Amino acid sequence: MATDRSDARERMRPVDPRLLRYARASRGFFVAIAAIGFAQTLTIVAFAWLLTSAVTTAIAGGELTGILFPLAGVVALRAVLLWVRESIASRAAARVQTQLRTGLIDAVGTLGPGWLATHNSARLAVVAGRGLDALESYFGRYLPQLVQTVIATPILVIVMWWQDWISGLTVLLTIPLIPLFMALIGVATRAVQQRQWATLGQLAARFADTVRGLSTLKVFGRQHRAVRSIERVTTEYRRETMRVLRVSFLSGFALEFLASISVAIIAVSIGFRLLDGELGLFVGLFVLLLAPEAYLPLRQVGVQFHAAAEGVAATEDVFAVLDAAAGVQSTVAAPAVPPARDGVLEMREVRVRRGDRTLPPVSFTARPGTVTLVEGPSGAGKSSLLAALLGAAGFDGTATFDGVDAGTLTPATWLAWAGQQPGLIAGTVAANVTLGDLAPDPALVDRALELALVGGLAPEHELGVQGSGLSGGQAQRVAVARAFYRHLRGLGPVVALDEPSAALDAGTEADLWASVRSLADAGATVVLVSHRETARAIADRVVRLTAEVPA
The missing domain is CATH 3.40.50.300 (P-loop containing nucleotide triphosphate hydrolases)
Structure with a gap:
């Protein structure tokens, strides 16, 4: 049971550390995404500050020219940073896919035909093909959003606390609810995703076996039974896919609901204090603009996790093969040099x-x-x-x-x-x-x-x-x-x-x-x-x- 629990904790890590070990391209990716995430956080704060300044200046009847140009520049910079992040993520995903595919092929060669004979080769083909292709969502959406959350959320909470400690405290008290629900939803999502992935592997193996033995099946009149078998597995795969979608939609609704309620609490608190004169309009509006941004990264992590779940499941299969190959290599002190070809x-x-x-x-x-x-x-x-x-x-x-x-x-x-x-x-x-x-x-x-x-x-x-x-x-x-x-x-x-x-x-x-x-x-x-x-x-x-x- 202890082993099962440790395995479950290993699977529930946001980022598998083996990714850094087996895919060197991912290391530079994290550094670049962290730098971009920090810059994006600064643009969020700058945008909220400038927009608040524009609104309060317009209410006071002041001149907006000196504010609108910097505001447009911040908007353009934020769009450029988003494009750069997407570009880096796409290139990193392509390089990591290549490295993992190469590593998978080398690992199968290291493990040898004896190991391959005891494993589902059709599922390995699906993992190396469609499974690793799904890393595009993992690198393009989930990991950048995860890094953005780690960087942006603390900074935004600090800025809100600096301007209005009551709103900052409200965020600190309510924001842990989102990770808690994400963890609970993640367990359910991972379970249904793993079942879907296993069913896909079973479907691939069944189809490959049917194609290989199609002539024999036709001779003995069993081809229709094989078709029904594939149809049954396909139906099961469709059900598992719909189950994954249901969990995804429900989790998205739950996260959005929690974030909306939390922002509403902050907004109501700011509104009452504005009416009582305890809080200035500039500070209240500035904090109110930052509040949704403080919750947004966490909400997006939960949403993007579902989009990347198939890629995550595939990498686990790849890492299992790579770990097995590494274990085989560690048991051999050094490969023998080919002998002098005497032929005995x-x-x-x-x-x-x-x-x-x-x-x-x-x-x-x-x-x-x-x-x-x-x-x-x-x-x-x-x-x-x-x-x-x-x-x-x-x-x-x-x-x-x-x-x-x-x-x-x-x-x-x-x-x-x-x-x-x-x-x-x-x-x-x-x-x-x-x-x-x-x-x-x-x-x-x-x-x-x-x-x-x-x-x-x-x-x-x-x-x-x-x-x-x-x-x-x-x-x-x-x-x-x-x-x-x-x-x-x-x-x-x-x-x-x-x-x-x-x-x-x-x-x-x-x-x-x-x-x-x-x-x-x-x-x-x-x-x-x-x-x-x-x-x-x-x-x-x-x-x-x-x-x-x-x-």
């Missing part, structure tokens, strides 16, 4: 963890110029073994590449991998083959396609989403060509292939095995996962895995 992969008593299961231990040494075949029945852990090398699955034991702990190395620096799912993207065939290479080599692209038996496929051929436009066998061979290219480019001395012939006929499979063997003979360290008996013909060593017998 050694695994000693490696037991891969899959959920609550721990697979049987595996030990082998794969050297350059050899093909190590990993075979076994379905469920024995063949693919899980490669997932451990990729960082997508945890394991006990030791896995080293040229004597360096493989867990401290980025897989992209030593591993050329092709999985059972092709993992192609929209773009050209060449773009898919050279994925991750900043300086592609067209000649090596052609060579890799030939080795993968898709030499007849033009590198400039455009593919659709997820590689649509190719047959299953072609897509699989393009993925194999990508692994071959990385090795030929010198980016991956170890070639790891997971069931590369699953979608191939016997003749094409034999040709692919010949290509794999040729790479090994040229110095590659090949780890081949396959259940095909024909793979034994090119293997230098066979590692047989056995399925774990349930207790």
